[in-house]
Each structure stands twice: as structure tokens, then as C-alpha cells.
Amino acid sequence: MAQLNLNDIERIMLSRGDEQYSGEPVSHMMHAMQTAALALQAGSSNSLILASLLHDIGHFLIDLSGTPSERGINDQHEYRAAHALKSCLPKSxxxxxxxxxxxxxxxxxxxxxxxxxxxxxxxxxxxxxxxMNSAERAVFEQEEFHQAALELRRFDDLAKDPSFETQSWESYWALAEKLRIA
Ligand SMILES: [Fe+2]
Known part of the structure; x- marks a missing residue:
């Protein structure tokens, strides 16, 4: 699977963002920006705000329409995204x-x-x-970024509110230029 550069990432987010977030009353872009807005409000690091903005880009990296989970498909979007972003953004x-x-x-x-x-x-x-069972949980808790992932997940769950207004795309995306490694 291909690695993305920052231009690719922004193009994908802007061109696909209007699509409905599967099974939720918001678009993908609303969900992404609300997740980032909640991270910002919580005083998170720039890395976690950007991770929040991009956490679901993996849904766009596989050609599946509609709500895959309804058809019994796990799209593995978290792995697709992490792999695609790793040449231009840091592990944080x-x-x-x-x-x-x-x-x-x-x-x-x-x-x-x-x-x-x-x-x-x-x-x-x-x-x-x-x-998770206790063994899986012990492995997860050894991961360097597991706390950040838990925080992201809490923002993610709250970012499905059609009445929640955020700042502009540009205000969050500016963090990508600050954090880029390539
Ligand atoms: Fe999400």
C-alpha cells in the first residue's frame, strides 16, 4: 500500500470529507474536525490534535462503500492510516x-x-x-502511545454531534506543516 505525502493527505480529506460518516449523523469532515476540536479544547499536544484530525483517513484508503460493518467487514482502517502516514508524520x-x-x-x-x-x-x-482480555490489555498498556490513543478514542466517541461547530480545516491542518518529518 502506498505511502502518502502531505498534499495527498489534504487532497483525500478535502475530496472525501463530505461523505457521510457511516451510520452517524455527521460527515467524515465534521467528525474529523470535531475530534480535533475536542483534543484542542482538552489541551492536548499538537501531535494528538493532528492525530485526532486524521484518525479515520484509513476509511478512504480501501474501496468499500456504505457501512462495511453492516456487511461483516473490518476495514482495518487504523493500520492502513498509520502505514500510509508514517513517511511524512512522526510516531506521535x-x-x-x-x-x-x-x-x-x-x-x-x-x-x-x-x-x-x-x-x-x-x-x-x-x-x-x-x-480485550487481560493478556491483550497488558500488551496494549506497554505501547508507548497507548495513553494518547485512549484520549483520542474519547474525543472520537464525542465527535458525532451535528450541532457542534469547529474552527476551519486550515486551522487544524496547519499543524501538519509544523510536525512533518518529510
Ligand atoms: Fe472516528
Whole structure:
């Protein structure tokens, strides 16, 4: 699978952003920018704000239409994204993205967390491996960026609100130029 440069990333986000976020009342772009806005509001690092903005770009890196989880397909978007971004952005951006699905599998150990997930998130959870067992959790907690991934996941879950207004794309995307490694 191809590596992306910053121009490719921005082009994909701007050209595909109007598509509806599967099973949710917001577009992909609204979801991306709301996730970044929540990270900014929480005082997160620039890396985590940018990771939040780009965390779901992997959904655009495979040719699947509609809501894949409804058809029993795990699109593995977290791995696709982390791989595609790693030649131009640092690990502090790509690792929270790679781990954000594992973060969900860790957080669902708390029944209250599970209860507030959207229907699509609950359905995709099963395809993604379900709730982590204690051995999987111990491995996850050894990951350098697991805390950042857990934070990203909390922003992600709240970023599905059609009435939530954010700053412009440019204001978040400016962080990519600051953080780029190539
Ligand atoms: Fe997301």
C-alpha cells in the first residue's frame, strides 16, 4: 500500500470529507474536525490534535462503500492510516491512530463505556476482536502511545454531534506543516 505525502493527505480529506460518516449523523469532515476540536479544547499536544484530525483517513484508503460493518467487514482502517502516514508524520501522530481501535477494545472493559457507544461502534467492535482480555490489555498498556490513543478514542466517541461547530480545516491542518518529518 502506498505511502502518502502531505498534499495527498489534504487532497483525500478535502475530496472525501463530505461523505457521510457511516451510520452517524455527521460527515467524515465534521467528525474529523470535531475530534480535533475536542483534543484542542482538552489541551492536548499538537501531535494528538493532528492525530485526532486524521484518525479515520484509513476509511478512504480501501474501496468499500456504505457501512462495511453492516456487511461483516473490518476495514482495518487504523493500520492502513498509520502505514500510509508514517513517511511524512512522526510516531506521535501515527501511533495513536494505529492504536485507536485497540483503545476502544480496552475501554469497553467498562460497561458504562460500552453502553454509550454508537450502534455502528458496537457492531464494528465485534469485527475488531471484541473486548480485550487481560493478556491483550497488558500488551496494549506497554505501547508507548497507548495513553494518547485512549484520549483520542474519547474525543472520537464525542465527535458525532451535528450541532457542534469547529474552527476551519486550515486551522487544524496547519499543524501538519509544523510536525512533518518529510
Ligand atoms: Fe472516528
Amino acid at each position: 501522530v501515527t501511533e495513536p491512530i494505529r492504536l485507536h481501535v485497540k483503545a476502544k477494545r480496552c475501554l469497553v472493559c467498562d460497561p458504562q463505556y460500552f453502553a454509550q457507544l454508537s450502534e455502528d461502534s458496537k457492531r464494528s467492535l465485534q469485527l475488531q476482536g471484541g473486548t
